[in-house]
Amino acid sequence: MNQLNFPGVIGAIDGTHVAIMKPLNEHNFINRKGYHSLNVQIICDSTMKVLNINANFGGSTHDSFIWRHSGIQRQMQQLYRNGERCWLIGDSGYPLQPYLLTPVLNAAPGTPEANYNAAHATARNIIERTITCYCT
Template identity: 40%
Template sequence: MAVSQSSTSRAIDEVTNALNHQAVFNQWVHFPRNLVELRSLRTQFFKNQGFAGVIGCLDCTYVALWPPNILNANMPEHIFICDSELRILNVNAKFPGSTHDAHIWRTSNVQPLLTNLHQNGHKSFFLLGNLIYIA
């Protein structure tokens, strides 16, 4: 398929803008909004993967759309959370690639929510992630 770089860049820009529109993004990417949704995720994760108490998986990844011959130390790093069927529940893309994963997690909007749940006696909801997140 012969598509120019400028056409590809425009298409990526248009698709990205469409996906980031609040009405679209919030419909498809959202963390559970209440205990019923959290319990449903926990049940689904146990049924699909066999992990008790898990509501999602957490990971950081570098996302770069530059050609491979361009080296850039400030490629954006994204922390994302997905459920047992790999649906994205949350994304945090505020920091450059030089930012430590644990810092990205500590500044995410999900971390205080899970901390609050735990402090209020709801101690059976967990995210799976790398050891680095236990900071």
């Protein structure tokens, strides 16, 4: 995602709810907005190319839970342990990890943290556009 002034960032991650018909075990699929869905984790690169999709969890599942239980999280962790320095960027629904960059909460205006957040939001916008393009 060097085009977005975030060297080393290989992709952006987010979850999106895809509506489904009422399943048998519906309590796992009712999302926070009250409808049945899958919470689909998507990772894309800076050109909106989808790199990874995880559609294994119901709408009641939080993005951070899906991340913690995903093969891509384990893969990123292994790359980090092997000395690779590459990152994904995600919103504040994800945990900050050595290979997953998230915004700094409550950054004071005009600080380096606020500047980082602005650059982070600009770079992460690619996943929002990808989800809009492919999921609507």
